[in-house]
Amino acid sequence: MTTETSLHDVFTSKQQRTERQHDLVQRHQLPILTLTLHMPIALAKKAYTKVIFQSAIDAIQHKIKQLNWEVETRQIVHLNIGSEALFVVDTPSANLLKKAMMQIEHEHKLGQLFNIDIINRHGKTVSRKSSNMAARQCMICQQAAHICASTNRHTIEEIENKIMKLCDAEAVCA
Numbered sequence: 733m734t735t736e737t738s739l740h741d742v743f744t745s746k747q748q749r750t751e752r753q754h755d756l757v758q759r760h761q762l763p764i765l766t767l768t769l770h771m772p773i774a775l776a777k778k779a780y781t782k783v784i785f786q787s788a789i790d791a792i793q794h795k796i797k798q799l800n801w802e803v804e805t806r807q808i809v810h811l812n813i814g815s816e817a818l819f820v821v822d823t824p825s826a827n828l829l830k831k832a833m834m835q836i837e838h839e840h841k842l843g844q845l846f847n848i849d850i851i852n853r854h855g856k857t858v859s860r861k862s863s864n865m866a867a868r869q870c871m872i873c874q875q876a877a878h879i880c881a882s883t884n885r886h887t888i889e890e891i892e893n894k895i896m897k898l899c900d901a902e903a904v905c906a
């Protein structure tokens with residue numbers, strides 16, 4: 733896979749994701765939750781990636797149920813750049829939903845690998861900032877995660893090693 737192809741893939745896939753989100757907002761007028769994994773595209777097709785993705789879905793559904801909210805509908809797509817899951821959540825508050833999901837990102841053993849975005853019923857992203865949370869840290873060096881990602885600071889091997897360690901701790905990806 734050349735860099736050009738993957739950049740193009742990333743661009744169109746993200747654009748299509750935005751369209752799917754806005755389509756769901758219009759149809760349901762409810763907050764939309766989007767799950768992706770914080771992992772390099774090169775690891776998207778690995779067997780353990782599927783396991784990690786499924787454990788994120790389980791954690792999200794469990795949390796929503798715990799809070800007495802409902803998943804109105806769910807879309808899961810597997811793309812070249814990775815899998816994504818969209819949930820339409822019947823909750824009175826997109827902010828509370830964001831807080832509950834940040835709790836998963838912080839407390840779940842694999843949570844560092846989860847990327848859970850929320851848009852409210854008006855189609856606006858609920859940011860970590862609006863919930864008074866700091867930007868996410870890189871799972872390897874503790875700098876701001878978006879800086880490491882945009883500068884490719886870490887090698888695939890380094891990242892894969894870190895993921896394997898997390899998986900061992902959770903005993904899910906043997």
Ligand SMILES: [Zn+2]
Nearest residue numbers: 870872873880
């Ligand atoms: Zn880093």
